Amino acid sequence: MLTSTNPFTGEKISEHLALQGEQISAQIGIAAAAFPAWSSKSFTERGKVLHAVAAQLRKHKSRLAELMALEMGKPVKEGGPEVEKAASCCEYYAEHASRHLADEWIASDASESYVKYQPLGTLLGILPWNAPAWLAFRYLAPALMAGNTCVMKHDPNVPATAQALANLFQEAGAPAGVVVNLPLRTEHVEQAIRDPRIVAVSFTGSSAAGRKVATTAASELKPAVLELGGSDPCIVLADADLERAADVVVLSRIINAGQSCIAAKRILIEAKVYEEFTTLLKVRLAKLKMGNPLESTTDIGPIARQDLRDNLHRQVQQTIEQGAKCLLGGQLPDAPGYHYPPTLLADMQPGMCAFEEETFGPVMAVMKIENIDEALAVANNTNYGLGSSIWTASTSKAMRAVHELQAGQVAVNGIVKTDPRLPSGGIKQSGYGRELGPHGIREFVNAKQVWIK
Template sequence: MATNPFTGSVIEQYPALNAEQASERIGDARNAFAQWSNTSIAERAKVLRAVATNMRENKQHLAQLMALEMGKPIKEGEAEVEKAAGCAEHYAEHAHAYLASQTLPSDASHSYICYQPLGTLLGILPWNAPVWLAFRYLVPALMAGNTCVIKHDPNVPASAQAIVDAFMVPGAPANIVVNLPINTPQIEAVIRDPRIVGVSFTGSSVAGRKVAAIAGSEIKPVVLELGGSDPCIVMADADLDKAADIATLSRIINAGQSCIAAKRIIVEASVYEDFTERLRQRLAKLTLGDPLQRETDIGPLARADLRDNLASQVTQTLDAGARCVFQSEVPAGDGFFYPVTLLADVSPDMCAFREETFGPVMVVTAAENIDQALQLANDTDYGLGAAIWSSNADYIQRAINELQAGQVAVNGIVKTDSRLPSGGIKGSGIGRELGPQGIREFVNAKQVWIK
């Protein structure tokens, strides 16, 4: 069932596949593998470029679907489609180099590594960036010669089908990407299906552990992109206005429903109150409203339970002694809105510091110096992204070396980029997506030795 989070009303009922139907869909993708894996990288690239064109031609439709199904503001949805199309074009151009055989010296006359596709993969995808996260999984896997099954989140059924439809372009064999709308209890059987050779999962750490355990018991490779509680360190010598601009942008994209958002703002004590006020001023200017309207900066959260959980986290944090610096008004009606909220004086024992907050809630904590800032930043079970704002070269190098995260941004925003690998450590995941590393996650790195 798809529900419009702006109105709270049901959009449409979408029946799930039964076990027999799901098996047939997996078979379709598996049967497409022989032809697709035997096409050249140049031929695959032509298909992916056609997919990118198709995406741009249907950008408005896809953005509207995301706005209706999960509340993403239309202007953000259009940017997401552009980013996905760019991903297809990037791998169309660079996959040949990323997958080129590598000669290695040995006692052979010639020894090298070649990268060959594994087969049919399963992607289990979340609702918060329906198009981008699907393409981040699909494009590298397809360019490597695999075929793909997508089990998208039930919040975004029409978006899921539109993504699959985007691959129905001239030159593309049928069923290189298939949609698998099934219920959660059916996922284990799909992972265990012998025709599925690897799993890519994006979602919560709790669910990721379950997926990893099942895949591991079947000796199947997994890539896990899980939650995050990303720190953003702001030192006194930073460009404070720029840092405030970017920290605000990072936190409120997609109504704060992003794993790599700046969730814990750690500010050097000498500028702590000043910087907190800069954040308040920026948050106060944001417009909450209908995601289909271009003036809207922040839409509703995707579901009522997500809003209620976030409200509970904020309440627990305030009860523990945090200070609410700002909280916006929310639109009238039945939408799943949560007010833009700025919490200050948040200590490491408080809920909003310890847990991932998935919504427009910004948390600010003071640090006496770079040593304490780094200690606070690493005081988390997560390790997805991290950022530091400073003009001090020593501070910057220490942050690069010491921050426990899969990616570190210096004087900029933590983001995903088709050209660069993305992923986490600790409770934030296993493996990498994107860049040359991402395309090699689901391949056989075959060693060849020739006398």
């Protein structure tokens, strides 16, 4: 069974059947059987289905936001916009897939030569709990519009949300089997990856889990896209708009109680404005309201699981023991559930726990840097390479950061975010492959060369 636990109270909500053995095979078979008919449909026909699914997402937005709040603690004021973003992803690919996958003519020694982009078959998406709606549709929308059918193995933390998302396709009138929910315990994921009808894998999650998925997929010669952890640097130079930067940096760090791979996690502040900017951050963090994620006034909900909160607190305490100063938070609340307060750690240095490890929670660690040279060196001194950002009024310094930051994304004077129109992904221990944009939809297609004389 898969157990739903309310992280606000720590109490069990419900239990859901987890598939095993032949049940897993049978469910994958449903999606595989739907592939021939779905892949033969036109982009226009598939697009009508995706538009209908977007309408269902909006129709059930409040209920989906409530489910996410109950199962993983996301405040409803964040859950609603997440569902809207998922709907926009459906609409984007419904409208642009045909252009992204149009035949590409390339001159050669042939009379005609070009590349056709054709679907691969049935895909397996292994999804995390931290953005249950958005991350599901980040996988589903481009894959479906390319003509693939999709098996969705969502995180055991969010079984009710996963089933609700799968039900939307039936309610939208989608052909049976184009999206199949696969509720599994973690130990049974390998069976799904190795099923011969699964042709490729999309995985979002931790770097440790990503290694296991990549190893299994590679042993079956199946392509995979991996979006893994991050320890994103955010550089704030002295010439930046400090008030605006503080607003955005705090927002980036505390979205979903800080449980985001692309959150700003290592804040590198130029010495001239270190004290001033740290104070701006502290003032903003102190104003945030912890509480029930079902209440619209709540800014920060609970951490999704007790073990995750315990690990976060270990990271905070270890960083303090290593010499960082705790300016705010850092203490476990004496209350039910898995809350963790907004926490500000100052005077961080390389080698400290919060610098070396990914912190998945509302913990901001700030470090003083002397100039752009040191900032870039420190920013790149990490095993991760997902997102990065810089705040500066200098075009030359901004462009230098764009060129030198070792990450899949760089934001200048703005927040690192995912957008259906733009590719997203990482390098180093943050994974490989891209999702979203024209690059993402081409990950799970056959780029077939055609040569005609």
